[in-house]
Amino acid sequence: MNKTAKKISRRSVLKLLAGGSISAALGAPTIVFAQSRRYAKLADTFRCIGCKRCMSACQRWNGLEMDRYELITDRNTDLTANSWVVVNLRADSDNRTQRHYQHWACQHCERPACAGVCPVTAITKLPQGPVVINENKCIGCRYCYQACPFKIPRFDFEKRVTRKCHLCYNRTPLLNYMKPACVAACPVGALAFDYRHEIVKEAQRRVRRLKNPSYIMGLSEAGGTDMITILPAKPKNMGLVVAPKKVVNHTLDKIRISASGFAAASVIAGAMYQYSNTDQHRDKEKHEGED
Amino acid sequence: MKAKIDKGLRASLEAIEHSPRFYVWLSVLAAFILLAGYALVASLVLSMEILEFSLQIPWATMVSAYTWLVVVGSGLCIINALGGVFGMHRYEMMSKRIVFLSLTTIMFGLMFIMLHLGRPERVAIYNAISPNFRSAISWMGSLYNIYLVVVVVEFWLLIRSNLTEQAEQAEGWKRTILGLLALQDLSDSRLDGILEKLHLKRFLYHPRLHRILDDPRLPRVVASVAFITGVAALTMLGSVFAHAESRALWYGPYYPVYFLVSALFTGYAALLAATIITYRARGEEMPPELKTLMFEMAQVLALLLAVGFVLTSYRLVTGLFDPLRQGPTLFILKGPLSPSFWIFEVGLMSVVPGLLLVISARKKSVGGVLAGSLMVLVGAFVMRYLFVVGGQIYPNVFPRLSADLPIILPSYLPTIMEVFLIVGIFSGFLLAYTLGEKFLPLKEEGPEHA
Ligand code: SF4
Ligand code: SF4
Numbered sequence: 001m002n003k004t005a006k007k008i009s010r011r012s013v014l015k016l017l018a019g020g021s022i023s024a025a026l027g028a029p030t031i032v033f034a035q036s037r038r039y040a041k042l043a044d045t046f047r048c049i050g051c052k053r054c055m056s057a058c059q060r061w062n063g064l065e066m067d068r069y070e071l072i073t074d075r076n077t078d079l080t081a082n083s084w085v086v087v088n089l090r091a092d093s094d095n096r097t098q099r100h101y102q103h104w105a106c107q108h109c110e111r112p113a114c115a116g117v118c119p120v121t122a123i124t125k126l127p128q129g130p131v132v133i134n135e136n137k138c139i140g141c142r143y144c145y146q147a148c149p150f151k152i153p154r155f156d157f158e159k160r161v162t163r164k165c166h167l168c169y170n171r172t173p174l175l176n177y178m179k180p181a182c183v184a185a186c187p188v189g190a191l192a193f194d195y196r197h198e199i200v201k202e203a204q205r206r207v208r209r210l211k212n213p214s215y216i217m218g219l220s221e222a223g224g225t226d227m228i229t230i231l232p233a234k235p236k237n238m239g240l241v242v243a244p245k246k247v248v249n250h251t252l253d254k255i256r257i258s259a260s261g262f263a264a265a266s267v268i269a270g271a272m273y274q275y276s277n278t279d280q281h282r283d284k285e286k287h288e289g290e291d
Numbered sequence: 292m293k294a295k296i297d298k299g300l301r302a303s304l305e306a307i308e309h310s311p312r313f314y315v316w317l318s319v320l321a322a323f324i325l326l327a328g329y330a331l332v333a334s335l336v337l338s339m340e341i342l343e344f345s346l347q348i349p350w351a352t353m354v355s356a357y358t359w360l361v362v363v364g365s366g367l368c369i370i371n372a373l374g375g376v377f378g379m380h381r382y383e384m385m386s387k388r389i390v391f392l393s394l395t396t397i398m399f400g401l402m403f404i405m406l407h408l409g410r411p412e413r414v415a416i417y418n419a420i421s422p423n424f425r426s427a428i429s430w431m432g433s434l435y436n437i438y439l440v441v442v443v444v445e446f447w448l449l450i451r452s453n454l455t456e457q458a459e460q461a462e463g464w465k466r467t468i469l470g471l472l473a474l475q476d477l478s479d480s481r482l483d484g485i486l487e488k489l490h491l492k493r494f495l496y497h498p499r500l501h502r503i504l505d506d507p508r509l510p511r512v513v514a515s516v517a518f519i520t521g522v523a524a525l526t527m528l529g530s531v532f533a534h535a536e537s538r539a540l541w542y543g544p545y546y547p548v549y550f551l552v553s554a555l556f557t558g559y560a561a562l563l564a565a566t567i568i569t570y571r572a573r574g575e576e577m578p579p580e581l582k583t584l585m586f587e588m589a590q591v592l593a594l595l596l597a598v599g600f601v602l603t604s605y606r607l608v609t610g611l612f613d614p615l616r617q618g619p620t621l622f623i624l625k626g627p628l629s630p631s632f633w634i635f636e637v638g639l640m641s642v643v644p645g646l647l648l649v650i651s652a653r654k655k656s657v658g659g660v661l662a663g664s665l666m667v668l669v670g671a672f673v674m675r676y677l678f679v680v681g682g683q684i685y686p687n688v689f690p691r692l693s694a695d696l697p698i699i700l701p702s703y704l705p706t707i708m709e710v711f712l713i714v715g716i717f718s719g720f721l722l723a724y725t726l727g728e729k730f731l732p733l734k735e736e737g738p739e740h741a
Contacts, residue, residue, distance in 0.1 A: 113536070113537070117423075117426045118423055119423055119428035119429035119432065120414070121421045137421075138410065139411070139414050141408055141428060142349035142350065143428050145349055146350065147534070149536070149537045155346060157338050157339040157344075158339075159409075160339055161410060242687075248536050249534060249536050257530055257534055257544045257547060258530045258533075258534075260547050261527075261547025261550070264547065265522045265526060265551055268369065272373055272377055276377035276378060
């Protein structure tokens with residue numbers, strides 16, 4: 001038994017190493033690491049009652065400037081540098097009789113596009129799941145906003161850096177991870193927090209028990225996210241940003257795109273060489289004419 | 292003391308009387324630069340919001356201006372390779388002006404992006420110690436910085452002989468400074484001893500260094516390095532936009548290519564405009580070889596405009612049939628920004644100047660060439676604006692028509708402070724070019740001097 005265990009472990013270590021180096025080269029050093037140890041947040045749109053306690057808990061915990069009006073209105077509120085979580089009243093465009101409060105924040109992608117474009121590597125995907133912006137490193141270029149498939153990070157004009165939800169990675173020592181402030185504040189269990197595989201199971205269980213049609217967002221959006229949302233309809237019908245169901249801004253894709261530029265540059269260099277040859281011909285003709 | 296001040300004052304008054312136009316021009320530029328300084332200080336004291344306020348359109352006019360100016364500079368870099376790398380004599384005669392223009396455009400272009408950043412002071416540190424090799428911005432920044440260094444060396448090599456000449460004619464401290472700049476022998480001045488004490492002389496006058504500097508192959512090598520870094524930087528600049536998969540209008544391998552082509556035509560246009568305006572402002576007649584080259588360049592520019600136009604049409608026509616790109620394409624053709632697209636990008640940037648340039652090259656009209664190239668520059672500015680801002684206005688959220696949330700496009704207009712800052716930086720660029728034109732030997736030399 002010991003032997004097989006050893007064998008397996010050696011093989012898996014090798015696999016881990018190979019996978020690790022390949023994915024590190026492709027820019028996903030974290031996916032191999034402890035898949036089963038990654039945390040995720042669940043947002044259940046069917047259970048949410050729109051009390052917005054998650055918003056105020058987030059603002060209090062992170063020392064954000066509160067806008068009290070946002071906490072009491074049913075108008076559409078957008079994410080800002082000082083509200084990292086918003087709860088909005090949304091309707092399914094096919095079935096408008098039903099309206100639901102919907103919790104919206106950074107989706108903590110498994111392969112975050114934002115971290116892939118940040119020029120100074122200020123954004124990291126922690127092995128435990130959160131995608132965190134290091135505000136002491138951010139240069140405020142806002143490229144993460146342009147790349148994010150959900151359009152989440154927001155620029156703070158006072159602090160001059162970009163900020164967003166960090167899944168309260170700073171609430172507890174990381175390895176003894178406890179609930180984020182918003183989840184702890186939810187009075188009806190519309191938010192939950194656990195290992196990702198547990199959260200996915202829980203979401204599927206809740207969906208099975210529902211009589212209404214529903215959709216689980218986060219399983220494959222942007223290649224999978226560490227925030228799972230139960231929606232009454234597809235994100236598009238809910239007026240949410242629709243992310244493609246694949247890894248966004250894959251490194252190979254970036255290489256392909258830039259390569260086209262270099263190919264065109266070689267063509268241009270060739271054309272320039274041809275153009276410069278006309279010069280020599282002309283000079284020669286001129287000299288011959290003079291002779 | 293008083294007499295000295297009096298003398299200085301009188302001398303400058305005389306200088307102003309001598310060429311009032313020049314000093315009016317300088318004061319206008321200085322005024323705009325002061326306004327920009329005011330906007331900058333206000334944004335530091337109050338909030339950055341007075342410059343760029345939009346959360347949905349975080350890259351706005353500053354970034355468009357940056358792209359415009361830096362791409363012009365990169366285009367000049369490519370054009371310079373015609374003389375510097377491929378050895379075309381006609382272009383070699385202009386290389387000083389081309390290199391100086393390329394240097395200043397990129398320097399001031401980078402100033403746009405630095406002031407657009409929230410924390411520009413961190414860039415140098417963190418892009419050096421923790422660059423992200425997957426990020427196009429990181430590559431672009433590093434490559435443009437390398438490019439600037441290479442171009443400074445290239446420019447210095449080009450004007451070194453002129454500096455030596457001037458040093459020989461000058462006297463006193465002027466002679467010392469010019470001699471130092473040209474790395475000439477300074478043994479007749481006091482600076483020599485100072486350099487010796489600072490242990491700099493050993494490096495600056497090392498025989499091996501001078502053997503390299505005097506090697507006739509060196510300019511070509513430096514020009515080639517400048518060409519390669521410049522083109523790579525430009526491709527990465529195009530990639531900054533083209534990598535963003537969630538921006539439908541920017542995404543794809545098309546834009547790195549188009550950036551190269553548009554760099555060429557805006558570069559040619561800027562070179563033509565700058566040269567013609569300079570000669571007009573100085574009231575001098577162009578040497579005949581230069582004039583011939585101007586008309587040849589006008590024809591090349593017209594050809595490049597045609598290539599750019601074909602590329603744009605290709606993008607739009609294929610976009611209409613590609614289900615993924617149909618939305619963005621219709622947005623360009625029929626969306627809220629389409630009037631500017633048709634008037635500026637199609638009319639003012641491609642069709643009208645294309646025809647005008649061909650006609651004036653045939654009729655040998657310098658004024659026509661100038662008008663054509665200015666049109667290209669203005670049209671290209673609007674083209675960049677439509678590209679940068681339009682790319683962000685194109686929505687990511689499409690609720691069905693029956694949903695109670697209508698599609699509200701994010702709206703944006705530059706603030707007055709933003710305009711101050713942008714005009715100020717452009718004035719800074721013009722000031723740098725004016726002063727460079729006055730004090731540096733940028734003038735074209737006929738082939739007999741070269
Ligand atoms: S949702 Fe956007 S900001 Fe959040 S991790 Fe994904 S890419 Fe980054
Ligand atoms: S705004 Fe900050 S966090 Fe976002 S990409 Fe730029 S440097 Fe990185």
